[in-house]
Amino acid sequence: MSVTIKDIAKILGVSHTTVSRALNDSPLIRQDTKEKIKALAKELNYTPNYNAKSLVLDRSYNIGLFFSTINEGTSSSFFYEVVRGVNFILHKEFNLVVSGIDDCTDFNAINKKHFDGIIVMSQSTKDDFFIYNALEKNIPLVVLNREIEGAPIVNILSDDRKGARTAITYLIQQGHREIAIIEGKKGFKSAQERKDGFLQALIDHDIPINKDYFVEGKYDLESGYKAMKKLLQLSIIPTAVFCSNDDMAVGAMKAITEQGLSIPGDISLLGFDDNIFSSFLTPALTTVKRPIEEISKEGARKLLKIIKEKEIPQQLLYFHTELQIRESVKKIDS
Numbered sequence: 059m060s061v062t063i064k065d066i067a068k069i070l071g072v073s074h075t076t077v078s079r080a081l082n083d084s085p086l087i088r089q090d091t092k093e094k095i096k097a098l099a100k101e102l103n104y105t106p107n108y109n110a111k112s113l114v115l116d117r118s119y120n121i122g123l124f125f126s127t128i129n130e131g132t133s134s135s136f137f138y139e140v141v142r143g144v145n146f147i148l149h150k151e152f153n154l155v156v157s158g159i160d161d162c163t164d165f166n167a168i169n170k171k172h173f174d175g176i177i178v179m180s181q182s183t184k185d186d187f188f189i190y191n192a193l194e195k196n197i198p199l200v201v202l203n204r205e206i207e208g209a210p211i212v213n214i215l216s217d218d219r220k221g222a223r224t225a226i227t228y229l230i231q232q233g234h235r236e237i238a239i240i241e242g243k244k245g246f247k248s249a250q251e252r253k254d255g256f257l258q259a260l261i262d263h264d265i266p267i268n269k270d271y272f273v274e275g276k277y278d279l280e281s282g283y284k285a286m287k288k289l290l291q292l293s294i295i296p297t298a299v300f301c302s303n304d305d306m307a308v309g310a311m312k313a314i315t316e317q318g319l320s321i322p323g324d325i326s327l328l329g330f331d332d333n334i335f336s337s338f339l340t341p342a343l344t345t346v347k348r349p350i351e352e353i354s355k356e357g358a359r360k361l362l363k364i365i366k367e368k369e370i371p372q373q374l375l376y377f378h379t380e381l382q383i384r385e386s387v388k389k390i391d392s
Contacts, residue, residue: 060104060105061099061102061103061104062104063077063078063081063104065102066095066098066099066102066104069098070094070095070098072091072095076091076095077095077099080092080095080096081095081096081099119151119152119153119174120152120153120154120155120172120173120174121144121148121152121153121154121155121173121174121175121176121177121358121361122155122157122168122172122173122175122176122177123140123141123144123154123155123156123157123176123177123179124156124157124158124159124162124176124177124178124179124188125137125140125156125157125158125159125179125181126158126159126160126179126180126181126182126184126185126246127158127159127160127161127181128156128157128158128161129158129160129161130243130276130278131181131243131246131276131277131278132158132181132277133277133278133303133305133333134305135304135305135331135333135334135335136277136303136305136331136333136350138334139333139334139350139351139354140179140202140350140351140354141154141156141354142351142354143350143351143352143353143354143355143357143358144177144354144355144357144358146355146358147355147358147359147362148358148362151362152174155173159178159184159185159188162188165187165188165191168188168191168192168195168197169195169197170195170196170197173197174198174365175197175198175199175200175361175362175364175365176192176197176198176199176200176361177199177200177201177202177354177357177358177361178192178199178200178201178202179202179203179354180201180202180203180204180206180247181203181204181243181245181246181247181248182204182245182246182247183247184245185204186206189201189206189209189211190209193209193210193211196370198361198364198365198370199211199212199361199364199370200212200213200214200357200358200360200361200364201213201214202214202215202353202354202357203215203216203247203248203353204247204248205374209372210370210371210372211370211372211373212357212360212361212364212370212371212372212373212375213373213374213375214353214356214357214360214375214377215353215375215376215377216348216349216350216353216376216377216378216379217376217377217378217379218248218251218252218255218330218348218379219251219252219254219255219258220255220378220379221252221255221330221346221348221379221380221381222251222252222253222254222255222256222259222300222302222330222346223255223256223258223259223262224255224259224346224379224381225255225259225300225328225330225345225346225381226255226256226259226260226300227259227262227263228328228344228381228383228387229298229300229326229328229387230259230263230265232298232326232387232388232389232390233389233390233391234297234298234326234390235265235297236268236271236294236295236296236297236298237260237265237271237296237297237298237299237300238268238271238272238273238289238296238298238299238300239253239256239271239272239273239299239300239301239302240273240274240275240281240282240285240286240289240299240300240301240302240306240310241253241272241273241274241275241302242275242276242277242302242303242306243275243276243277244274246277248302249277249302252302252330253272253302256300270292271289271296273285273288273289275301275302275306277302277303277305277306278305278306278309279305279306279308279309280309281306281309282301282305282306282307282308282309282310282313283309283310283312283313284309284313285306285309285310286299286309286310286313286314287313290313290314290317290319295325296325297325297326297390298325298326298327298328298387299325299326299327299328300328300329300330301327301328301329301330302330303329303330303331303333304329304330304331304332304333304335304336304343304345305333306329307327307328307329307336307343307345307386308335308339310327311327311339314327321341321386322341322385322386322387322388323388326344326386326387326388327343327344327386327387328343328344328345328346328386328387329343329344329345329346330345330346330348331345331346331347331348331350332345332346332347332348332382333345336382336384337382337384339386341384341385341386342384342385342386343384343385343386344381344382344383344384344385344386344387345381345382345384346379346380346381346382347379347380347381347382348377348379349377349379352377353377356375356377360373
């Protein structure tokens with residue numbers, strides 16, 4: 059049977075109100091009393107009853123983590139890193155409720171009674187209705203991954219365009235001129251940013267743009283596989299392929315090896331994200347590191363600050379990307 063506030067109060071000979079206030083850091087309780095109560099609570103493995111606590115303090119103790127979509131376009135590794143990052147910060151104080159915006163059929167359920175705050179991992183402008191709905195209801199809100207202009211929102215994102223531009227510049231420096239791209243999911247802001255960075259690098263180095271080298275993907279393994287199959291059917295196969303995320307790079311690897319070709323001997327491959335598996339592939343994947351777990355942690359920290367200080371600032375934070383050079387790109391003679 060779990061330990062309750064009343065159990066702690068009985069052992070220490072104080073009221074259950076005193077225990078409750080101490081565990082919630084009330085200024086009405088002396089510091090030495092707080093420390094004594096918290097030490098006993100820890101020793102007895104006390105865990106708060108959020109349902110009872112929420113009734114007393116008129117809070118839900120729920121934080122919503124909403125993705126644009128979970129069903130398509132959100133890779134399992136990306137999903138895992140975001141949830142792990144947010145939960146690392148919030149798990150001691152809040153319950154985490156994870157959902158996809160495209161699965162949300164009743165926006166009336168998005169309110170302050172159900173959520174003390176919301177983090178949106180946004181990929182598309184289609185999310186704007188959900189975001190502004192939450193803002194109108196004065197729900198503390200942080201948006202990750204996409205800039206929302208002209209609104210009192212904390213935005214945290216990575217410099218994807220710069221990251222892609224740096225990656226393609228590296229390929230060019232290694233002697234590659236026939237460079238293809240497997241694009242991300244259509245309509246996703248990150249896909250457009252990475253494509254823009256790819257194009258800018260080609261323009262910077264006066265490399266002709268070949269429309270045959272642009273193939274759509276969906277940020278998943280299968281689309282990377284199918285897109286690479288298309289590239290392998292061209293009369294002039296690219297010497298290097300930039301995949302807009304690491305999951306698609308894995309799919310592309312399978313297509314290349316099925317064709318009896320080697321990486322990087324025949325085709326160099328470059329990804330984006332630096333997922334947890336990327337360094338364990340054979341060959342280890344050269345990719346752009348996007349610190350998604352750190353972005354998610356910072357988003358959770360900012361949300362806690364907004365909830366506690368009851369102020370909703372407008373802030374834009376960029377996390378830098380970094381090229382991780384491994385084994386999947388080879389230098390070729392010009």
